[in-house]
Structure formats: structure tokens, C-alpha cells
Amino acid sequence: MTSTEHGARPAVRPTRQRLAVAAALAGFDDFRSAQEIHDLISRQGDSVGLATVYRTLAALADAGEVDMLRNEDGEAIWRSCSDTHHHHLVCRTCGATVEVEGPAVERWTNAIASEHGFAEISHTLEIFGTCPACR
């Protein structure tokens, strides 16, 4: 390791491409597919390969800077999110998203899990619907 970082991180460079993806994400407040993000970047004159968009999104998700979840068709969709644990209420039509928290739900899932002797619990909880604007 040659970097001056003290962690074991392999040096992530702030390239033009990665900045473009970050900017695109900042421009959305709802969940978007990799292709939609790629399209937006192109439409803005900037050019970033689709593979790079995927790579960057995966890295950001890995670092916890974006949330990735899957729509009902199984496609991955991404959104930059607050860093505290939360869930989402997502419009099936336009992608409008509301972050929601539910301490009771968190307690419930943990209770259920330990009741059955399960350890290392994680959970997914997403709510889909049609938002007021799309009705």
C-alpha cells in the first residue's frame, strides 16, 4: 500500500466519471435504474460508459452512500440516502420516494428473529404504491 491513508482502502480517485455519477444522483430525489442515470449523464453532454456507471453505483452502495433496492421486476434501482437506517415508500409509476422510519418494526423483526433462534439478522422492507401526483 502506497497511499497516505491509514486504512486499508485501495485509493479511490475522484475521476470525472465518478463525479458525474455523484452529480446525477444528487439531481434525483427518487430511485433510478443504472440506465436512467446513464441516460441523464449523456443528456447533459457528459459521457460515461454504462459499465462505469454500474461500477460506481456498486462502490457507492458498498460504501453506504447510496441505497440500492430492487423494484418489483427485480431490477436494481439506486438513490442517495441519509445514512441512518430507514425504509422506503416508493411510487411504482414515477419513482417518488419517501424515507420512513419505524422503530416498532425494527423491534418486531428482532423479536421474531431471536424468538426463532436466528442470529445476524438483516431485513428488507419496502412499500410500493401510487403517489398522489400519479393517480
Add this chain to the structure above:
Amino acid sequence: MTSTEHGARPAVRPTRQRLAVAAALAGFDDFRSAQEIHDLISRQGDSVGLATVYRTLAALADAGEVDMLRNEDGEAIWRSCSDTHHHHLVCRTCGATVEVEGPAVERWTNAIASEHGFAEISHTLEIFGTCPACR
């Protein structure tokens, strides 16, 4: 409509293929992909086209006789389940599955959704962990 049924159902025939899929499902107590189900049927000497497996699973899911959810890769996986609404506690290692119910959670999701004016609500809630046997 020519059937003697009183519903509007379009007459579903209990063909050899559909019975084979149902039998395969009965042989599993955990979630499996369409291809795994197809493989099991083949391995048992029976032969059913993959497309038919997909069609049958989709129909069963539609009729509420099997649950379909998506693993972390976005692939659809199926399991025959009780016909009441419920969620799953799934072992990340061996796939062991426990059906769980949570009226409070159902109430919470509906409340959150209508609070934000969303309609036609659906939700996904799955809990993943390591079961007692796998620890």
C-alpha cells in the same frame, strides 16, 4: 364461459405438467428458483418445458398458492405457502424458512402509505439471518 364453476376463472386443467410442478414444490420446504424446480422435475424422469414451469409458477403465485420473492441477485424464487398474508424469516445459509405474521406491521405500512397519500399499496418484508442449526 363453459365451465361449471361459478367464478370467472378460465378453466385451469390439471395437466401432467402442472401436477409435476406442484409435486416438485411440495418436495421443497424452502425457496427455489424456477430453474432448480425445473431441474428437480427432470432429475425425477419427468419432463416439463422450462417455459411451462415459469407459466405454472406465475399462475400459482397469481392464485396465491405459492409465494414469490426475490433473492439478493434479483432472481425470482418460489415456495408453496399458506394462503394467508405473511412474511418470511429465511436462513441465509441453508434456506430454512419460517412463515411469520405481524398484524401490527400490516397496520403500520398501510398507515404510513395513506399518511403520504399513496394508493394501491403493496409491500415486501423479509428477514434474513442464520438459523440455530447453521450457527
Add this chain to the structure above:
DNA sequence: GATCGGTTTGACAACGGTTCTCAACTACCG
């Protein structure tokens, strides 16, 4: 049993999202 119309099937092609490949390129350091 023969006939007939709608249902079902399966081999195969097509599709679409995602990942892989690898040579060219770039940022960073000394």
C-alpha cells in the same frame, strides 16, 4: 369413435439488465 375449438405445451429465439474482457488511458508519486 370422429370431429371440433379452445387450452396448453415446448423448442427456440429474442430480450434486457448486468457483468466480463482487455487494451488504452489516467492519476498520482517520486
Add this chain to the structure above:
DNA sequence: CGGTAGTTGAGAACCGTTGTCAAACCGATC
């Protein structure tokens, strides 16, 4: 600068899933 490791992009490959459509099947009817 020159070296080196990280990064990129075009396109191919991958793979789960869905569409196509002619042939097979089933049940009802004659």
C-alpha cells in the same frame, strides 16, 4: 518525466425471463 497501479469504455458474453407459434392435447359434442 517514467513507473505503476487504478480506471475506463466498447463490445461481447452472460443468464434469467418472456415471447413466438405450430403441434399436441383435452373435453364437449355429434
